[in-house]
Amino acid sequence: MSSHGNASSANDPRQPSAAKPYVAPVVAPQDMPIDYAGFIAVVFGIGGVMFRYKLSSWLALIFCAQSLANMRNMENDLKQVMMAMM
Amino acid sequence: MANPSFSSPSFFYLFSLLFLLLIHFSRSALVHAESHFEGFEAEDDEFDDQSIDPTSLRSPPLTQSEPHTTKLTPSDPKTPDSDPNPSSNSDSQSSDSDLPKTSPTTTTTTTTTFDFWDEDEFEGLPDEQPAPEINNTAGDSKSADNSSDPVVSAKAENVKGSRSFTIEIVCGSFLIMFAINYFTGKRENENLALAWAAQFATKNSIFEKNFSLLGIGEGGDDAPLLLKEGQTVFKFYASGRRYCQGLLATMELKSRHDLISRMYNLIVPTRDEISFEVYMNDEAMDHVVFAMAKKKAAKAMQKDVRDLQRFANLVSPPTGRKWVAEELAVISESKEVASDLITETVLEQVFGDKAFDKFGKGFISMHFSDQHPGIHKKVLLFKFVLPSAKNMADMTRLVALVPYYIDLIGRYKLSSQARSKTEAARQKAAQEAQKELQNARQEALQRKKAERRKMIEEAEAKLSAEAIRKKEAKDRARQMKKAMPRVKVSRGA
Numbered sequence A: 001m002s003s004h005g006n007a008s009s010a011n012d013p014r015q016p017s018a019a020k021p022y023v024a025p026v027v028a029p030q031d032m033p034i035d036y037a038g039f040i041a042v043v044f045g046i047g048g049v050m051f052r053y054k055l056s057s058w059l060a061l062i063f064c065a066q067s068l069a070n071m072r073n074m075e076n077d078l079k080q081v082m083m084a085m086m
Numbered sequence B: 001m002a003n004p005s006f007s008s009p010s011f012f013y014l015f016s017l018l019f020l021l022l023i024h025f026s027r028s029a030l031v032h033a034e035s036h037f038e039g040f041e042a043e044d045d046e047f048d049d050q051s052i053d054p055t056s057l058r059s060p061p062l063t064q065s066e067p068h069t070t071k072l073t074p075s076d077p078k079t080p081d082s083d084p085n086p087s088s089n090s091d092s093q094s095s096d097s098d099l100p101k102t103s104p105t106t107t108t109t110t111t112t113t114f115d116f117w118d119e120d121e122f123e124g125l126p127d128e129q130p131a132p133e134i135n136n137t138a139g140d141s142k143s144a145d146n147s148s149d150p151v152v153s154a155k156a157e158n159v160k161g162s163r164s165f166t167i168e169i170v171c172g173s174f175l176i177m178f179a180i181n182y183f184t185g186k187r188e189n190e191n192l193a194l195a196w197a198a199q200f201a202t203k204n205s206i207f208e209k210n211f212s213l214l215g216i217g218e219g220g221d222d223a224p225l226l227l228k229e230g231q232t233v234f235k236f237y238a239s240g241r242r243y244c245q246g247l248l249a250t251m252e253l254k255s256r257h258d259l260i261s262r263m264y265n266l267i268v269p270t271r272d273e274i275s276f277e278v279y280m281n282d283e284a285m286d287h288v289v290f291a292m293a294k295k296k297a298a299k300a301m302q303k304d305v306r307d308l309q310r311f312a313n314l315v316s317p318p319t320g321r322k323w324v325a326e327e328l329a330v331i332s333e334s335k336e337v338a339s340d341l342i343t344e345t346v347l348e349q350v351f352g353d354k355a356f357d358k359f360g361k362g363f364i365s366m367h368f369s370d371q372h373p374g375i376h377k378k379v380l381l382f383k384f385v386l387p388s389a390k391n392m393a394d395m396t397r398l399v400a401l402v403p404y405y406i407d408l409i410g411r412y413k414l415s416s417q418a419r420s421k422t423e424a425a426r427q428k429a430a431q432e433a434q435k436e437l438q439n440a441r442q443e444a445l446q447r448k449k450a451e452r453r454k455m456i457e458e459a460e461a462k463l464s465a466e467a468i469r470k471k472e473a474k475d476r477a478r479q480m481k482k483a484m485p486r487v488k489v490s491r492g493a
Helices: A002-010 A036-051 A054-069 A078-085 B011-023 B029-051 B069-075 B078-082 B090-106 B112-116 B131-145 B149-200 B206-210 B259-267 B295-304 B306-311 B335-341 B344-351 B353-362 B392-411 B416-492
Strands: B226-229 B233-241 B244-252 B273-280 B289-294 B313-315 B328-332 B363-369 B379-385
Touching (some): B149 B233, B206 B233, B289 B306, B295 B328, B328 B335, B363 B392
Antiparallel strands (some): B244 B273, B313 B328
């Protein structure tokens, strides 16, 4: 795309005056992607406690780790992490 | 939580297990972890000891049992450990295995008293506490007694130990792998995003030449270029260019940091994608609804995307003109727009037959609209596949499409004929939207009214209920009054 690249560099398309800083869009909590891994972890955790089934508890731990790994920046709350680890 | 199956309901089974564990405690390293339960059970045992005097257990060895049962009893402890799960018949087994535990307490060194024990008498009786405490020596003495047995039983113990730990080993190693993969995958994703930024957003690159503000910061040279949102999403923002307010590039990478989705992606492969959203200035974009994608995807887009569905149709390739490569399909409001937006340069550079084979691999879709739902109405959307970090230069031509189309559309003016058509369509759409809005508003109003009515009714119902209750109370009081004198009379008499 060299032809138009040259053309645009001849008359600079940049307009510093029109620059707007980035504004992060506000996302409502209910619009967040669903944390499936966390949900599965809870299900397995309850299963593990109710039926005293070892494997279930381990799976809960693994999915808990997955949910932790997939956590987004904005919800990265220390308190939440602590609760999840409990 | 780690070993929930061990707190099984069968007390006897537990106790016999504990005994076995303690026998082999000094020998096998595997049993080490299980010894945690020692203290846990001892509590239970003490509780039972208070109810039953241990000395009373020692008196019975008067009745004689068959001599061959002695051979059975030492081998018995093996049977429960071959089967780690508490089963229904384990009760009888465990009661058998209880025997050797009680015997060492009566005679710590002489194991001969064994012969005079009647197992039946001790069925259902809890064991004594002191047994496990002495049993280190007791177990040894027993093993010395029958020399061939302990080897077998120790083997069985090892088998049992390794089997009960398989889950732990597998899950633990999976967790470790998960953690390692988290860090390596995270770095991989970051490297990919940084490679992209280095290719297209540093000095003398495409975006640096076209936008005055790069990155999410307030400007300045060392402002961060990329915004990391989660482990797989990276955003790049640019602004300060003619015809547009800003550009937001969102990289959605594979979940490399997540071992589970990584395994899932082996079955359902995904790609690293980057999508550009260009927010055009309101006055800079005419009535344009246009999209281009691979044929299948284009059909799906025409069905699913609202503005395309409402305003645009699939455009058949015109005769007597060079057109896009065969895999591609164009959706547009009118033929005029389509042919104006697909220029010779674009065909030559990317979308023509020959060029597309070479450079079009990473192309997913392109979608321009002045009726985009959302805050920004006039938006250009581009979607490409990200190549690997080493071959980032492969998508240079695709990225160059972005500023090219910003300029093209910024300058583009529809012919008056097409414009009147599109205007009519937009007015119609606007009217429909307004109608919908009105309907929704009316509905909301009606709902509110109904709610209020319901509230009033409820309040009335409550009031009437209260009135009835009051009346009832009054009636009762009156009747009580009537009944009172008779009681008094009877009392007086």
